[in-house]
Amino acid sequence: MKNVFAVAAALCLGIVTGSAADAVRTLAGAAQVPGHVDGVGALARFSDPAGLAIDAQGNVLIADSANHCLRKLTPAGIVTTIAGRPGDAGSADGPAATARFDTPSALAVAKDGTVFVSDTGNHTLRRIGRDGSVSTWAGSAGDPGATNAVGRAARFSSPLGIAIAKDGALFVADSANHAIRRVGADGAVTTFAGATEEWGATDGKAAQARFEGPVALAFGPNGALFVSDALNHAVRRIAPDGTVSTFAGKLGDDGFADGPPGTARLGKPAELAFDARGDLYVVDAFHHTLRKIAPDGTLSTVAGLAGSDGDADGSHRAARFFNPYGLATTSAGALVVADTYNDLIREIAAPFALSTRKTADGSAVIRWESTSGKRYRVLRSDSLTAPWQVLGSPVTATSDTSETTDPSTTLVRFYQVERLD
Numbered sequence: 001m002k003n004v005f006a007v008a009a010a011l012c013l014g015i016v017t018g019s020a021a022d023a024v025r026t027l028a029g030a031a032q033v034p035g036h037v038d039g040v041g042a043l044a045r046f047s048d049p050a051g052l053a054i055d056a057q058g059n060v061l062i063a064d065s066a067n068h069c070l071r072k073l074t075p076a077g078i079v080t081t082i083a084g085r086p087g088d089a090g091s092a093d094g095p096a097a098t099a100r101f102d103t104p105s106a107l108a109v110a111k112d113g114t115v116f117v118s119d120t121g122n123h124t125l126r127r128i129g130r131d132g133s134v135s136t137w138a139g140s141a142g143d144p145g146a147t148n149a150v151g152r153a154a155r156f157s158s159p160l161g162i163a164i165a166k167d168g169a170l171f172v173a174d175s176a177n178h179a180i181r182r183v184g185a186d187g188a189v190t191t192f193a194g195a196t197e198e199w200g201a202t203d204g205k206a207a208q209a210r211f212e213g214p215v216a217l218a219f220g221p222n223g224a225l226f227v228s229d230a231l232n233h234a235v236r237r238i239a240p241d242g243t244v245s246t247f248a249g250k251l252g253d254d255g256f257a258d259g260p261p262g263t264a265r266l267g268k269p270a271e272l273a274f275d276a277r278g279d280l281y282v283v284d285a286f287h288h289t290l291r292k293i294a295p296d297g298t299l300s301t302v303a304g305l306a307g308s309d310g311d312a313d314g315s316h317r318a319a320r321f322f323n324p325y326g327l328a329t330t331s332a333g334a335l336v337v338a339d340t341y342n343d344l345i346r347e348i349a350a351p352f353a354l355s356t357r358k359t360a361d362g363s364a365v366i367r368w369e370s371t372s373g374k375r376y377r378v379l380r381s382d383s384l385t386a387p388w389q390v391l392g393s394p395v396t397a398t399s400d401t402s403e404t405t406d407p408s409t410t411l412v413r414f415y416q417v418e419r420l421d
Contacts, residue, residue, distance in 0.1 A: 024303055024319035027060075027336070028079050029344040031311035032322075036067045036086035037079075044079035046071070049338040049345060051106035051118070051161070051216075051271060052326035060328065060336050061115065062345065063104040070104060070117065070128075073345055083134055091122045091141030092134075099134035101126070102141075106216070106271075108162045108170065116170055118159045125159060125172065125183065137170075138183050146177045146196035147189075154189035156181065157197075161216035161228065161271065171225060173214040180214060180227060180238065193238050201232050201251035206242035218272035218280070226280060228269040235269055235282055235293065248282070248293045256287050256306040257299075264299035266291065271327040273335065276371065277400060281327060281335060288321045290337065290348060302335075303348050311342045321346070333371045354417055362409035368417050370397035375420040378404050380413055394420060 028044045035045035047066035054060055060073040061082070069084030083096040090100025102121030109115055115128040116137065124139035138154045145155025157176035164170055170183040171192060179194035193206040200210025213231035220226055225238040226247065234249035248264055255265030267286030274280055280293040281302065289304035303316040310320025324346075326338030335348040354368040366378055376395045379388040395402050406413065 023314075023316045023349040025313050025347050026311075027077065027345045027347050028073055029342070031342045031344060034066070034343045036064070036069070036081075038071075038081055039079060041077045041079075044073075046343045046345070048340050049343065050104070050325050050340060052328040052336055052338050052345075053107035053109050053115070054328045054330060054336070055109050055115075056113065058331065060345065061107050061109065062338065063107050063117065063326070065103045065105055065120075068101050068103060068121075070101070070107070070115075083128055083132070089121065091119075091124070091136075093126075093136055094134060096128070096132040096134060099126075106159075106161050108164045110164055110168065116162055116164070118162050118172065120158050120160060120175075123156050123158065125156070125162070125170065138187055138189055144176070146174075146179075148181075148191060149189060151187040154183075154187075161214070163217035163219050163225065165219060165225075166223070171217055173217050173227065175213050175215055175230075178211045178213065180211070180217070180225070193242065193244055199231075203236075203245050203251075204243070206238065206244060209236075209238075209244035211236065216269070216271040218274060220274060220280070221278050226272055228272055228282060230268045230270070230285075233266050233268060235266065235272070235280070247280075247297055248299050254286070256284070256289075258291075258301055259299060261297035264297075266299070270325045271338075273327045273329045275329050275333060275335075277369065281329070283324045283327050283337065285323050285325055285340075288323065290321070290324070290327075290335065309341070311339070311344065313346075316348070319346075319348075332374065349419075354415075356415060359405075364406040364408070364413065364415075365403055366391075366406065366415050366417070367401060367403040369400060370395075370402040371419075372397050372399055376402060377418045377420055378406075379416050379418070380406060380408075381415075382410060382413060388416065391415070 034047040037045035050065040051063040062071040067086045068089045084101045089102040092100040105120040106118035117126040122141040123144040125137045127137040144157040147155035160175045161173035172181040177196040178199040179196045180192045182192040199212040202210040215230045216228035223240045227236040233254045237247040249266035257265040270283040270285040287306040288309045290302045309322040312320040322341040325340040337346045378391040380391045
C-alpha cells in the first residue's frame with residue numbers, strides 16, 4: 001500500500017506542517033465476527049486479540065487471548081496458528097501443537113528468535129524456543145502470588161505486558177500485584193519497581209513508587225522503561241537508576257486531552273511502542289484511539305475519535321476502533337494495532353511531519369520525515385482541484401529526513417508525498 005501524506009502550502013507563509021490521509025487499513029479479521037480461522041486477510045478470524053510483537057522476518061505475532069493460542073500474520077497477509085489449541089485453555093508445556101495457554105496477553109521476541117509469552121490466566125511466563133517447543137519460564141500455573149524466587153518457584157498475579165532489556169532480562173507488568181518485576185537470564189525473579197500487593201499513585205525511587213494495574217511496558221532508546229499504568233490513567237517512566245516519574249497523563253485522573261505535560265489526559269492506556277525517531281505511541285483503549293507522546297511529553301491523537309467506537313478504515317481521524325489493546329511498530333515505520341473488541345488486526349501509517357519553505361530565489365524546498373532506505377515521490381498541484389503532477393524522480397531516503405526542491409516561483413502551490421514501498 002502506498003502511504004500518502006499531503007500538505008497544502010501557501011509558499012509566501014513559510015513552513016506549513018502536513019497531515020496524513022488514507023492511513024488506516026484492516027490487515028486481517030472481520031469486524032465483530034469472533035472465531036478461530038486461519039487464512040488470508042479478511043477470511044481469518046480472531047477472538048479478542050491482545051498483545052502484539054514483530055519478529056525478525058516481519059511477521060506479526062498475536063496473543064489471541066480468548067482463543068487461548070498464539071497466531072502469526074505474515075507480510076503476505078496469511079494467518080496461521082503457531083502454538084496452543086484454539087478454545088482449549090490449559091497449561092501444558094511441550095510441542096507447539098500440544099501446548100496449552102490460558103488467556104495469553106503479551107509477547108516479546110528475543111534477539112535469538114525466542115518468544116516469551118505472558119500467560120495471564122495461568123499467572124506464568126512461558127517460553128517458545130526456535131524449535132517451537134513451549135516451556136514455563138517462571139511462575140506456577142494456577143498458583144498466583146508475589147514471591148521472588150527462581151523460575152517456577154516464583155509467583156505472579158495476572159502478569160500482562162512484557163519487555164526485553166538489552167541485557168536479555170525480561171521485565172513484567174505484574175498487573176494484579178501492581179508492580180514491575182524483573183526476570184534475569186537465570187530465571188531469578190525480583191521486584192524492580194513498586195511493591196507487590198500494594199497499589200497507589202506515587203512517583204519516586206523504585207521501591208517507594210506505587211502503580212495501579214500496570215498493563216504494558218516498552219524500553220526507550222536511552223534505556224528507560226515506560227509503563228502503561230492503566231488504572232492510574234498515565235504513562236510512567238522508570239529511569240535507568242530506578243526513579244519513577246509520570247511521563248504523560250495525570251495520576252488518577254481519567255480524561256482525554258492533547259497537549260503538553262500537565263494538561264494532557266489519558267484513559268486506561270494499553271500497549272506501547274517506540275518508532276525510530278524516539279516518539280512513543282500508546283493505545284488509549286478506553287477512548288478508542290491511538291496517541292503519540294513526543295520526547296518532551298507532548299501528547300497528540302494519531303488515529304480514531306475519542307469516545308466514538310467503530311471499525312471504519314480511512315484517514316486517521318475518520319478511522320474508528322473499538323477498545324484496541326495491542327501495538328507494535330514495523331521496520332518500515334507503520335503501526336500495527338490489535339483492535340480487540342472488533343476482533344481485527346489493523347495497520348496505521350504513522351504520520352510524519354511535512355513542511356515547505358521558500359528560498360531567496362523564489363523556489364520551494366519540500367522537506368519530510370523519512371525512513372532510511374525507503375523510496376518517496378513528491379507530487380505538486382497549483383490548486384486543490386487541479387490534477388497532481390509528479391515532481392522530479394523518486395527520492396530514496398538516506399536518513400530520517402529527506403527533501404527535494406521545486407524550482408517553480410509560483411506564489412501558491414500544493415504538495416503531497418507518497419511512500420512507494
